Amino acid sequence: MKLAAKVLKKPIASTLIAVLFGFIVAAVVLVAAGYNPGQSFGALFHGIFAKPKYISNVIIKATPIILTGLSVAFAFQTGLFNIGAEGQYIAGAVAAVLVGVKLDLPPVLQIPVVVMAGVLGGTLFGWIVGYLKARFGIHEVITSIMLNWIGLYLSNFVVASGTYHMPNSTSTYPVNPSSYTMLLPNWKTSKAGMAALKPHQWLYEVMLKTDVNFGFLVAVLMAAIIWYLLYRSAKGYELRAVGFNRDAAEFAGINVNKNITDAMVIAGALAGLAGALAITGTAPHKISTLAAFENNGFNGLSVALIAGSSPIGCIFAGLLFGGLLYGGQSVQQDVGAPTEIINIMIGTIVFFVALTKIVPVLAEKLEKRGAGHVQ
Numbered sequence: 055m056k057l058a059a060k061v062l063k064k065p066i067a068s069t070l071i072a073v074l075f076g077f078i079v080a081a082v083v084l085v086a087a088g089y090n091p092g093q094s095f096g097a098l099f100h101g102i103f104a105k106p107k108y109i110s111n112v113i114i115k116a117t118p119i120i121l122t123g124l125s126v127a128f129a130f131q132t133g134l135f136n137i138g139a140e141g142q143y144i145a146g147a148v149a150a151v152l153v154g155v156k157l158d159l160p161p162v163l164q165i166p167v168v169v170m171a172g173v174l175g176g177t178l179f180g181w182i183v184g185y186l187k188a189r190f191g192i193h194e195v196i197t198s199i200m201l202n203w204i205g206l207y208l209s210n211f212v213v214a215s216g217t218y219h220m221p222n223s224t225s226t227y228p229v230n231p232s233s234y235t236m237l238l239p240n241w242k243t244s245k246a247g248m249a250a251l252k253p254h255q256w257l258y259e260v261m262l263k264t265d266v267n268f269g270f271l272v273a274v275l276m277a278a279i280i281w282y283l284l285y286r287s288a289k290g291y292e293l294r295a296v297g298f299n300r301d302a303a304e305f306a307g308i309n310v311n312k313n314i315t316d317a318m319v320i321a322g323a324l325a326g327l328a329g330a331l332a333i334t335g336t337a338p339h340k341i342s343t344l345a346a347f348e349n350n351g352f353n354g355l356s357v358a359l360i361a362g363s364s365p366i367g368c369i370f371a372g373l374l375f376g377g378l379l380y381g382g383q384s385v386q387q388d389v390g391a392p393t394e395i396i397n398i399m400i401g402t403i404v405f406f407v408a409l410t411k412i413v414p415v416l417a418e419k420l421e422k423r424g425a426g427h428v429q
Contacts, residue, residue: 069360069367072406073374080399089391098396101384102377106256110264114336116376117269118143121276121328122354123361123368123375125321128280129194130363132317133297138183138198139325140351141205142176144344146329148209149175151341154229154333155218164232169330176326177319179205184318188311194318202351206344213343225342235334236267267335274369276324281365283320293317325351353379356404375400 081091102112122139129136136142150172157164179201186192212218218226231239241247242261251258260266284290295303296313304310328350333339357375361367382396 069362069371069407072360072403075406076399076403079402080395083395083398084391087391087395089389089395094385094389094391094395097384097388098378098381100388101381105259107259107263108380110260110266112373112377112380113270114265114267114376115380116372117267117273117335118328118332118350119353119357119375120270120273120368120372121331122325122351123357123372124273124277124280124354124365125324125328125351126355126358127361127363127365127368128284128324129317129321130358131284131297132293132313133300134187134194134314134317134321136180136183136198136318136321136325137195137355138179138201138351139321139354140347140349141198141202142179142322142325143329143332143351143354144202144205144209145175145179145322146172146326147175147333147341148205148212148329149326150233150330150333151218151226151229152212154233154339155227158230158232161232161234164230165235165334168229168233168334169235169327172330172333173323173326176322176324176329178322180318180320180322180325181315183322184315187318188314202347206347209341210343213341220340225338226340228339229333233334234267234339235269235331236265237261265336267331269331269335272327272331273372276327277365277369280320280324284365289316325354328354356400359404359407362407 077095081095084091084094102108122143125139125142126136150168153171154164154168157167159167179198182201183194183197186197187194213224213226220227238247238261242251248258248262251261282290284294292303292308293313293316295306295308296310297317300310303313332350333341353375357368357371360374361371378396378400382393385391385395386393
């Protein structure tokens with residue numbers, strides 16, 4: 055009893071239980087729909103781990119939602135609900151395209167400029183939300199939802215503009231190749247590169263069959279920086295203090311309005327970075343007409359919830375999310391089960407994560423029962 059209670063009190067226990075219940079509910083739905091759960095889950099894990107290129111694609115798919123998850127998690131930690139990560143992501147992608155199409159500098163200059171343009175795009179959207187909250191008290195959920203739609207229609211406006219629209223397509227021109235953040239993009243397709251890679255089959259498959267890029271390393275680095283900022287810096291203390299109790303923070307001499315704006319600026323910058331790295335790191339390196347949201351920002355919301363708003367936890371939650379999204383395609387291809395099953399699983403995981411307070415209560419009851427037996 056004591057051991058079970060001790061295990062359940064650990065923060066990760068709630069998340070693991072939520073994931074377990076997600077699989078259980080998905081299994082029940084699969085059975086009800088006439089599919090074999092064992093076969094379906096086998097196809098899911100096969101689609102994630104069977105080949106090196108699958109693992110690489112999971113990491114690539116996880117990268118933007120790790121960063122948007124960080125954006126949402128950071129805002130949560132400062133008492134703000136950043137439901138606008140989707141619009142900030144779109145703004146980052148649009149800004150990266152605006153600069154990357156027109157500029158063609160050497161890669162050592164082009165990449166930082168294009169990526170920073172994306173960061174600034176997301177920062178602008180975040181700043182608007184933070185400023186309106188701090189200056190006029192307008193709730194961040196309202197303004198960020200509106201900015202999501204502004205971001206979508208702004209993206210479509212850029213796609214349709216004469217300057218950026220690529221003829222006979224529904225997209226812009228791609229950014230110049232000097233903007234690419236893939237790993238050795240020119241060398242790996244050269245004769246020398248292919249000859250060097252061919253003896254190493256797994257490396258050959260990863261390098262040539264996927265858009266392996268530096269985005270994941272950037273996401274991990276940003277998670278570490280955000281963790282340090284929140285828990286090891288004076289600025290992080292101020293930000294969390296404002297989120298925990300605005301009135302007490304103001305009484306203690308903390309500039310509340312400035313910290314609210316700063317928090318949304320940082321959150322927007324993270325989501326904008328995700329959008330920029332998606333453009334520079336993965337084909338087709340351009341934006342297309344959006345009929346609906348692509349959900350990179352909204353998926354980040356789920357990642358932040360699964361991670362319990364932990365910056366480091368966002369890395370693992372993002373990988374889980376990326377694996378389910380990418381591997382879920384195999385469930386449909388190999389078993390014929392609809393991919394909506396994966397969405398049900400993800401929704402169930404998020405639902406049970408939202409009930410995490412039940413687990414510590416259960417742990418306390420087990421602990422008391424164990425103490426009663428000892429007596």
